[in-house]
Amino acid sequence: MTNITKENFDKAKNFYNFDTLYAPVLPGLKATVMKHQDAITDAFYKELANDEIAAKIVAGRVDQLKATHKVWMEELFNGEYGEAYFNRRYKIGETHVKAKIAPYFVEVITSSLRRSFAQILVAEGAVAVQAALAILDLDAMIIIGAYHEDRMHRMSDVTGMNLNLLETLMSFG
Numbered sequence: 124m125t126n127i128t129k130e131n132f133d134k135a136k137n138f139y140n141f142d143t144l145y146a147p148v149l150p151g152l153k154a155t156v157m158k159h160q161d162a163i164t165d166a167f168y169k170e171l172a173n174d175e176i177a178a179k180i181v182a183g184r185v186d187q188l189k190a191t192h193k194v195w196m197e198e199l200f201n202g203e204y205g206e207a208y209f210n211r212r213y214k215i216g217e218t219h220v221k222a223k224i225a226p227y228f229v230e231v232i233t234s235s236l237r238r239s240f241a242q243i244l245v246a247e248g249a250v251a252v253q254a255a256l257a258i259l260d261l262d263a264m265i266i267i268g269a270y271h272e273d274r275m276h277r278m279s280d281v282t283g284m285n286l287n288l289l290e291t292l293m294s295f296g
């Protein structure tokens with residue numbers, strides 16, 4: 124791991140004013156969301172099963188994946204979003220990278236999760252929806268960050284170029 128994803132995570136939290144506006148709201152939404160967790164998780168894997176490639180990736184382990192998805196969702200609303208949270212979420216990202224799951228799937232399924240959360244939380248008011256989407260976006264940013272870092276590492280391995288130099292060359296300043 125380099126620091127780029129962690130730096131972006133911290134910057135994004137500041138950008139949204141996440142710790143002040145949204146982190147304190149999230150634990151209060153946990154009971155409502157978890158009441159619908161089975162339905163959200165079922166919809167998540169049903170959508171993946173509708174895609175020929177994604178269906179093959181999850182085949183034979185949907186029950187086990189549903190269990191980890193429940194833990195993931197509980198943690199989303201725990202109210203603690205510091206270093207330990209980041210490290211756990213980054214490891215989830217690395218798991219998907221190692222499983223060679225195209226990041227496209229993470230992006231489209233995150234979009235489905237956004238719609239599920241919005242539907243469930245709309246009755247709780249705008250801030251509830253905003254808070255849930257804010258943490259979901261941070262999680263997606265971490266997973267996609269793990270893909271970025273993996274690509275940079277592989278490029279560095281192939282070219283022999285130093286990682287920091289590669290990041291500098293790829294950045295817009």
Ligand code: HEM
Binds near residue numbers: 219232233
């Ligand atoms: C926002 C999107 C996603 C979230 C939050 C998520 C969540 C998780 C979590 C919490 C784990 C367990 C990780 C671990 O134990 O380290 C996991 C593993 C896994 N996920 Fe996802 N997932 C997402 C997207 C996807 C997609 C799009 C696919 C397939 C197309 C997928 C397939 C898998 C597979 C196959 C594993 C097990 C990998 C292994 O153990 O080798 N996930 N996911």
